[in-house]
Amino acid sequence: MPQLNGGGGDDLGANDEMISFKDEGEQEEKISENSSAERDLADVKSSLVNESETNQNSSSDSEAERRPPPRSETFRDKTRESLEEAAKRQDGGLFKSPPYPGYPFIMIPDLTSPYLPNGSLSPTARTSNKVPVVQHPHHVHPLTPLITYSNEHFTPGNPPPHLQTDVDPKTGIPRPPHPPDISPYYPLSPGTVGQIPHPLGWLVPQQGQPVYPITTGGFRHPYPTALTVNASMSSLLSSRFPPHMVPPHHSLHTTGIPHPAIVTPNVKQESSHSDISSLNSSKQSDAKKEEEKKKQVHIKKPLNAFMLYMKEMRAKVVAECTLKESAAINQILGRRVSPDPRRRLRRTVWKPESWYMFSWVTLVHLLLTFQWHALSREEQAKYYELARKERQLHMQLYPGWSARDNYGKRKKRKREKQQAESNEHREYFPNPCLSLPPITDANTPKKCRALFGLDQLSLWCKPCRRKKKCIRYIQGEGSCASPPSTDGSLLDSPPSSPSSVVPSPSSKESKPQTEQMQPLSLTMKPAHQPLHHPHLLAGPSLGQLENSAAAGKTPAASSHNGALERADVSSSRQPGSSVASSMARPSAALCHSRSLHPSAAPQPLSLVTKSIE
DNA sequence: GACCCTTTGAAGAGA
DNA sequence: TCTCTTCAAAGGGTC
Structure with a gap:
């Protein structure tokens, strides 16, 4: 494993304390060895679904009664412990700090660095470029002293008003607040601004308002349900189906009621504004148009639990940082920490575009705060329940609909x-x-x-x-x-893991590429102003990469390619920066020499997508 | 303007 | 039964 010299004090920042952010592959390696834990997680998840299925109309109290005794650990706890164990095996004890869920190796930056926005550097502090930040999860929250770190994307010191600090009593980790009754992030069409009904209004018959208004858009229509939901549920449903369109829950209509999932190729989620404007057109033309639309009607799949969660949390993540790319946000929200190996093997393929640039604080914060797999059992159950209701309503509205109906409507990949x-x-x-x-x-x-x-x-x-x-x-x-x-x-395909160069003692056999480390990683963004702080990065096994490169193990080390040159444009010839490059793109470092541009120093404070091409 | 990316979960198809 | 594929959302990026 990484040739991390934890106490060496060399120029590579051996004093730096590294947090081993295990990638899925290595996590899975560990997980495979601890299949019981994996099964446990799977059982928990399946039980969540089962609970959702069986407790559909139960109150939270009754749920609590039927629920098995409170688990001593949440998903986050399990994740952390899992990663911790994996790190211990992997690093052979080099790593003193337990890992956090997420990503391979995150170098703890020197928070006193003058290059950090809030850094107040003392000359002596520079001798240690990084400070141990991550502590055992059972101790003080590792981010607590860092949370005041801020950059252009992340201002934990000034939590946005929508995200109140909710500390998990078990782990001390800030948790996102429970969904408010009205999520400020649910998209509201211009016409609906200022018309936010009471979040539970859909539960109460609204007088003077058509229970099932039919708009010209063909969707955003009432979503009949006989199911009872709590306030959070109602807010989520309202996000998808405006409350005024959600009928009283005792009014169940199952025929002829358009569903929000209905989308025509030309019109999407029209607002009431369009409804008004449509009144200006002649009725006849409207009728013809509607007929045409009906022919092109597209009934969408109901959203699953994760999709509902993403829909709600995406805006919060965007509010936390300036990142807007959904792909990156989705990674933050959904990347498995303890994935099912089979699932990940066939679907998690890290593209070069996935190397987003994060400040490590931002990344860790986002992961700990928003990751789906870090949700507690109860929190996930809430979304499973909501998804179940969505499916139920969908089935009631479109009994003959099949997911197969939508096959082929997207271009096959x-x-x-x-x-x-x-x-x-x-x-x-x-x-x-x-x-x-x-x-x-x-x-x-x-x-x-x-x-x-x-x-x-x-x-x-x-x-x-x-x-x-x-x-x-x-x-x-x-x-x-x-x-x-x-x-x-x-x-x-994911590049080779550093472990393929310096085999980990625990790695008994070569793993498929998809199981190798290639995660969301911390890297740097080219900036005009040099930022010669090599330890603001995170990435896999920097020492390992450096050693392998120095030992001439790097295959095709002399070959250049423009893509990597661009990708490494953030590097400099300084050891640390070259390390940064290696860390950011280990596979590239293994196979290609770096094109180093001293003037292009990294700037780790923004989230961008690197286009290798 | 279509498609890609990226995630999890649901569901269908095929072996 | 298991595996694989597709599609849901989302918005920036690519072609």
């Missing part, structure tokens, strides 16, 4: 199939160069055009599609081509 095929090939023709696609025939390299033909253009590597030099052909010539980024090509 051929890339996944290509990826799978590529992986199969890789087993037979492993490519030594990072995660390059398989050399289908190493002895007779062919360009994509010759290999796949014009009719299979989608299988071509990206350079070929752009009429540039074929990377596969380059491979055939024996060089290690630069990865052309995504599109089912080179970097789609």
Whole structure:
């Protein structure tokens, strides 16, 4: 494992205390060894669903009665302990701090750094670039002293008014507040602004208002339900289905009532404003349009628990930082800390675009605060219950509807199939160069055009599609081509884990690439103003990467590629910065030399997406 | 403008 | 029964 010299005091920041943010793969390695814990988690989750199914109309009190004795630990606790154990095995005791759920290795920055917005640097403090921040979860909240750290994206010292600090009594970890009766983040159409009904208004028949108004938009219509929900539930439902459209819960209509899930290709979630404007048009034309729309009606799938959670929390995450990319936000919200290996193997493939830049404080805070898997049992149960009700209502409204009806309405992702095929090939023709696609025939390299033909253009590597030099052909010539980024090509598969270079004592066998460390990682953002603080980064096994590179273990270390040059533009030739690059993109560091630009120093204070391409 | 990314969960299809 | 695939939301990014 990482050649972390915890007390060496070398120029790589050996004094730095690292937190081992285990990636899924290694977590799963641990998990596989502790299958009982995994099963326990799975049982907990399934029991949540079961509870939701069985307790559909029960009050919270009765739920509490039927619920098994309170578990001594929440998901967060289990996650943390799981990661902690994995880290112990992995680092052989080098790591003194238990890991946090999330991501491979986070270097604790020197909070006194002058490069930090709130840093007040003392000269002596510089000798130790990082301070141990993460403590045992049972102790003081590790972020407590750091929470005042702020940057342009994250201002924990000034929690937004919507997010009150709610400290988990068990872990001392701030928890997001329970959904308010009215979430300020639920999208309100312009026409509905200022018309926010009482959150429980839908439970009470509203006089003078059509119970099932039919708007021209064809959705945002009443969502009949006989189910009882609490205030949080009602707020969630209201988010999806405006309260004034949610009928009294004793009024169950099952026929002919449009559902919010109904979407026509041309109109989406129209507001009441559009309703008003539609009144200006003639009735006849409206009738014709509606008929046309009915023909194009698209009944969407009901949202599952996680989708409901995401829908609610996304806005809060956005409020916490300036990150707006849904992909990144979704990672924060949903990345598994203790994933089911089978699920992750087939679906979690980290793209190079996933290397978002986070300040580590921001990342840790967001993970601890918003991660789905860090929710307590009760909190998750709430969303499972809501999702169950959604499905129930959906079934009542559209008895004949099948999820299959929507198949094919989105373009099928051929890339996944290509990826799978590529992986199969890789087993037979492993490519030594990072995660390059398989050399289908190493002895007779062919360009994509010759290999796949014009009719299979989608299988071509990206350079070929752009009429540039074929990377596969380059491979055939024996060089290690630069990865052309995504599109089912080179970097789609997670890069090699550092453990593949320096085998971990606990790693008994090579793991598939998808199980290797390639998480959401802390890296740096190129900035005009140099920020020579190498320890604001997080990433995998920096010392390991550095050592392997120094030992000449890096394959194809001399090959350059523009993508990596751009990706590493945040690096400098300073050891720390090059480390940063390695940490940020371990696989790249393993296979490619760094193009270092002294003028392009990292700026770790923003969340951006790196486009490798 | 279509599609991708990214997440979990539900559901359908096929082996 | 198990595995795989697709689709739900979301908005910036890519082509």
